[in-house]
Amino acid sequence: MALAHTVSFAAASAEDEADLGGKCASLARMVRGGAPVPPGFAVTTRAWHEMLAANGLGASVAEALRELAPGDVAAHDGAARRIAAAFAATPLPPAVAKAVTAAYRSLCEAEGAHDDLPVAVRSSATAEDLPDASFAGQQDTFLWVVGSAAVLARLRDCWASLYSARAIGYRADRGIAHLDVAMAVGVQKMVNARTAGVAMTLDPCNGDRSRIAIDASWGLGEAVVSGEVTPDHFVVDKVLRQVVSRTISDKAVEVVAEPGARRTVRRDVPPQRRRAPCLSDRQVVAVAAMARQLERAFGAPQDVEWAIEACPADPDGRLMLLQCRPETVWSRRAAAQSAAPGLNGLVANLLTPVRIQV
Amino acid sequence: MSQLRFPSPYELSAPPGAEDWRSMYPYYLTFRDDLRSTEEAKFWFCDSQHWPRPFKPFEAMTVEFAVKCLGQYNTRHYLVPPANGIEVRFHNGYCYLSPVAAPAQDIPKRVELFMQRAGHYFGHWNALVENWRVKVRANIEAMEAIRFDPLPEVVPMAWIESGVGIDNTVPLLAAYDQAIALCYRTWNYHFEFLNLGYAAYLDFFMFCKQSFPSISDQLIAKMVQGVDVDLFRPDDELKKLARLAVELDLGSAFSAGGGVDATLARIGTRPGGARWLAAWEAAQDPWFNFTAGNGFYADDKYWCEHLEIPLGYVVDYIVRIQKGEAIERPVAALSAERERVTQEVRELLDGEALATFDGKLGLARTVFPYVEDHNFYIEHWSMGVFWRKMRELSAVLRDAGFWDDVGDLFYLGRNEVRDVLADHCMAWAVGAPPIGRTHLDPLIAKRKAMMRSLATQPPKPALNTPPEVITEPFTIMLWGITSESIGAWLGRDSGENRLKGMAASPGLVEGLARVIRSADQLSEVQPGEILVAPVTAPSWAPVFGKIAATVTDIGGMMSHASIVCREYGLPAVTGTGNASSTIRTGQRLRVDGNAGTVEVLAG
Numbered sequence: 008m009a010l011a012h013t014v015s016f017a018a019a020s021a022e023d024e025a026d027l028g029g030k031c032a033s034l035a036r037m038v039r040g041g042a043p044v045p046p047g048f049a050v051t052t053r054a055w056h057e058m059l060a061a062n063g064l065g066a067s068v069a070e071a072l073r074e075l076a077p078g079d080v081a082a083h084d085g086a087a088r089r090i091a092a093a094f095a096a097t098p099l100p101p102a103v104a105k106a107v108t109a110a111y112r113s114l115c116e117a118e119g120a121h122d123d124l125p126v127a128v129r130s131s132a133t134a135e136d137l138p139d140a141s142f143a144g145q146q147d148t149f150l151w152v153v154g155s156a157a158v159l160a161r162l163r164d165c166w167a168s169l170y171s172a173r174a175i176g177y178r179a180d181r182g183i184a185h186l187d188v189a190m191a192v193g194v195q196k197m198v199n200a201r202t203a204g205v206a207m208t209l210d211p212c213n214g215d216r217s218r219i220a221i222d223a224s225w226g227l228g229e230a231v232v233s234g235e236v237t238p239d240h241f242v243v244d245k246v247l248r249q250v251v252s253r254t255i256s257d258k259a260v261e262v263v264a265e266p267g268a269r270r271t272v273r274r275d276v277p278p279q280r281r282r283a284p285c286l287s288d289r290q291v292v293a294v295a296a297m298a299r300q301l302e303r304a305f306g307a308p309q310d311v312e313w314a315i316e317a318c319p320a321d322p323d324g325r326l327m328l329l330q331c332r333p334e335t336v337w338s339r340r341a342a343a344q345s346a347a348p349g350l351n352g353l354v355a356n357l358l359t360p361v362r363i364q365v
Numbered sequence: 366m367s368q369l370r371f372p373s374p375y376e377l378s379a380p381p382g383a384e385d386w387r388s389m390y391p392y393y394l395t396f397r398d399d400l401r402s403t404e405e406a407k408f409w410f411c412d413s414q415h416w417p418r419p420f421k422p423f424e425a426m427t428v429e430f431a432v433k434c435l436g437q438y439n440t441r442h443y444l445v446p447p448a449n450g451i452e453v454r455f456h457n458g459y460c461y462l463s464p465v466a467a468p469a470q471d472i473p474k475r476v477e478l479f480m481q482r483a484g485h486y487f488g489h490w491n492a493l494v495e496n497w498r499v500k501v502r503a504n505i506e507a508m509e510a511i512r513f514d515p516l517p518e519v520v521p522m523a524w525i526e527s528g529v530g531i532d533n534t535v536p537l538l539a540a541y542d543q544a545i546a547l548c549y550r551t552w553n554y555h556f557e558f559l560n561l562g563y564a565a566y567l568d569f570f571m572f573c574k575q576s577f578p579s580i581s582d583q584l585i586a587k588m589v590q591g592v593d594v595d596l597f598r599p600d601d602e603l604k605k606l607a608r609l610a611v612e613l614d615l616g617s618a619f620s621a622g623g624g625v626d627a628t629l630a631r632i633g634t635r636p637g638g639a640r641w642l643a644a645w646e647a648a649q650d651p652w653f654n655f656t657a658g659n660g661f662y663a664d665d666k667y668w669c670e671h672l673e674i675p676l677g678y679v680v681d682y683i684v685r686i687q688k689g690e691a692i693e694r695p696v697a698a699l700s701a702e703r704e705r706v707t708q709e710v711r712e713l714l715d716g717e718a719l720a721t722f723d724g725k726l727g728l729a730r731t732v733f734p735y736v737e738d739h740n741f742y743i744e745h746w747s748m749g750v751f752w753r754k755m756r757e758l759s760a761v762l763r764d765a766g767f768w769d770d771v772g773d774l775f776y777l778g779r780n781e782v783r784d785v786l787a788d789h790c791m792a793w794a795v796g797a798p799p800i801g802r803t804h805l806d807p808l809i810a811k812r813k814a815m816m817r818s819l820a821t822q823p824p825k826p827a828l829n830t831p832p833e834v835i836t837e838p839f840t841i842m843l844w845g846i847t848s849e850s851i852g853a854w855l856g857r858d859s860g861e862n863r864l865k866g867m868a869a870s871p872g873l874v875e876g877l878a879r880v881i882r883s884a885d886q887l888s889e890v891q892p893g894e895i896l897v898a899p900v901t902a903p904s905w906a907p908v909f910g911k912i913a914a915t916v917t918d919i920g921g922m923m924s925h926a927s928i929v930c931r932e933y934g935l936p937a938v939t940g941t942g943n944a945s946s947t948i949r950t951g952q953r954l955r956v957d958g959n960a961g962t963v964e965v966l967a968g
Contacts (some may be wrong), residue, residue, distance in 0.1 A: 353565065357836070365855055
């Protein structure tokens with residue numbers, strides 16, 4: 008059966024993964040695994056290819072990218088501008104627009120909305136989030152997009168971002184052929200997060216796999232991911248399931264949905280919340296438990312984005328999983344030389360003095 | 366207040382009235398003025414885990430024997446590569462220890478010898494431990510067989526008729542020498558496997574920290590502990606007796622009071638009472654060879670000689686059973702937790718690392734039973750018999766007029782006791798009065814006063830400048846001498862109302878503090894309180910069921926105090942340095958056994 012233009016995360020199968028890009032494939036897998044993922048759908052690479060085929064857009068892109076040397080920033084800038092203009096000038100293929108609109112409306116209805124469900128529109132490139140290459144942040148993400156018209160406009164913007172100057176430069180530096188990368192786009196219900204952040208199933212400071220490190224702040228996780236707020240930092244003992252350290256920061260800004268508006272805003276956090284912990288120990292342990300389950304399911308350390316939505320029935324709120332990708336820094340390193348087994352190892356350890364530092 | 370180093374012993378003078386305390390101890394065990402510069406160059410830590418209060422001259426023998434025997438196994442039996450033994454000095458009534466590093470140039474040869482010798486013990490561990498039990502039982506029986514008979518008016522006629530040709534002082538003196546020799550042998554046995562056991566613990570701990578740089582000691586310890594070792598049998602026997610009493614509907618016979626004999630007589634008159642009494646008798650050998658103290662002090666009370674102690678605990682347990690409380694240790698839960706935790710850690714390893722982990726964990730679990738159980742067989746049972754024999758000897762000397770109180774013998778060192786015996790034997794042989802009281806009355810009176818004075822001044826946790834490295838396994842695993850503990854003693858991480866120690870057993874609780882300095886005060890502890898003491902003993906376990914947490918001055922992650930608390934599911938913070946002398950009874954505390962902190966909230 009030919010690939011559709013859109014596939015809901017819940018309906019996607021393992022065979023569809025190559026057409027969903029890294030992020031969407033991961034989301035689909037998480038949904039299949041029963042993780043608490045906000046519902047949504049992927050605009051597949053079929054839609055991408057049809058866009059490039061329309062009005063010779065693909066040829067314009069190829070022309071702009073020809074003979075671009077790595078490190079030639081000015082040339083990358085120029086190419087990016089030309090491509091952006093080409094995208095802006097190309098209308099969406101009608102079949103694509105129809106399919107995406109239908110999928111969005113369907114999502115709205117399932118969530119009790121009517122063409123106005125706030126969603127995140129996220130690029131999901133096919134070369135992204137592989138364990139040995141972190142493309143994180145290279146392509147664009149749009150939050151609190153409301154209405155099918157806005158969804159279509161942001162879809163086009165995501166596609167175009169595959170050829171931003173930064174993305175061009177990133178691929179050029181790593182010898183990745185520009186036209187080998189295709190773009191899917193995820194459209195997912197926004198979580199109106201009270202608290203959000205990231206969790207890594209190892210300690211990023213030393214790679215310790217017995218720990219889970221969590222960064223959290225008020226509002227949408229955007230503030231943590233973009234680095235514009237100093238988040239609260241928690242470390243959890245993965246096995247004992249206890250919080251082992253808490254560093255509460257001065258959380259000066261938060262990104263929230265503006266009530267009634269069709270966008271997110273940055274605003275100052277009220278004084279009484281700035282230095283208040285944004286997670287209770289119980290919530291910290293819940294985030295850690297979810298991250299640990301994902302690590303088990305994928306068989307490798309994970310980098311997780313999560314959010315907690317206010318929930319009348321539960322004072323701890325509802326914990327949602329937004330993103331999950333393989334950790335790339337420590338997992339790539341060769342395992343530390345294992346100590347010798349048996350008596351040889353015991354002797355070696357006896358000969359390793361315990362340093363006293365006070 | 367934070368400091369960089371600890372005081373020098375030469376700066377720490379004796380409390381008033383105890384200035385002459387050095388006269389109570391051997392010349393080779395105090396800090397000498399003529400060796401000041403070499404002594405001050407070493408770091409010494411106070412062992413208040415085993416000796417939480419000043420020890421009398423005779424009790425100093427156990428300090429000496431214990432520390433010496435620890436050393437011999439590092440230095441002369443197994444050649445632990447980086448570490449020889451531990452030096453000991455007495456100061457102001459307490460003992461201070463300083464590990465001796467092996468010379469660097471000797472290490473390669475030591476490694477070779479260690480591999481052979483330790484290899485033999487690790488390779489034949491269980492069989493050797495079985496044999497050890499046989500040796501220790503034989504040693505105990507030999508001590509039990511010692512008799513101190515009063516010197517008779519005349520040498521027995523049978524000896525004349527048989528042409529024996531020696532007098533009764535010969536066996537008397539021999540009995541004393543034999544008792545000391547058997548005590549010395551006891552301590553040799555105490556350490557036969559212990560150094561290797563702690564080396565195995567250290568190996569496992571270090572491997573885990575290499576694999577997981579920030580892993581908590583508490584998590585590592587949870588993987589090692591077994592749950593059914595002999596050290597818990599005495600308390601388990603009391604619980605069984607309590608359950609039997611409730612099953613036989615004898616509860617009211619216990620609560621009517623009147624002392625041990627009256628209570629047991631009353632039980633005997635009830636239906637089912639005879640069955641309970643038989644169980645009570647059966648439990649005593651050997652499980653009532655158990656002291657509320659720790660076996661190092663002559664006045665430690667043993668359950669078999671103070672039946673009111675175990676009987677009192679049985680009564681407590683009966684009351685709790687009748688209230689519907691669960692009194693058993695959470696063995697199933699602890700075992701399940703150990704397995705869960707171990708499996709989860711194993712999931713984080715693979716290949717060679719996993720195989721190495723399994724091997725090291727296996728060895729640590731193999732040595733665990735001996736490391737815990739030797740405490741029962743040596744400190745409790747063997748030393749119980751020894752102290753009883755010494756009291757028998759003291760009674761002979763009391764009856765011969767040397768002192769009024771059996772406890773007075775312990776104000777003399779072991780060589781001085783031999784002199785007293787010689788004085789007694791000479792007087793008996795010659796037919797003239799001994800010097801005896803003329804010499805002993807003022808001496809013992811002075812020493813009693815000095816001991817009282819020494820007890821008023823708690824010891825500093827350490828002396829001189831902290832070392833740069835530590836290699837000796839006991840120092841790390843048992844005494845918990847680490848950067849954290851030394852830092853805590855120097856005042857780091859401590860505010861006025863906050864103490865930092867080792868996170869020995871998990872749990873977060875609040876409650877009122879009860880500070881006790883000896884086992885005699887255990888009856889003061891109220892339900893729900895937080896017990897604060899220099900150290901706790903395994904025999905305090907019956908009290909653990911009613912308190913919220915323990916806080917102690919010293920003790921590493923694998924010390925008995927820490928292990929027992931984990932086995933009983935009781936939150937604990939150890940190694941605080943001086944909690945027992947800075948916290949006051951009645952203060953409200955928050956104890957975090959996961960983080961190793963104690964906060965004074967109010968009071």
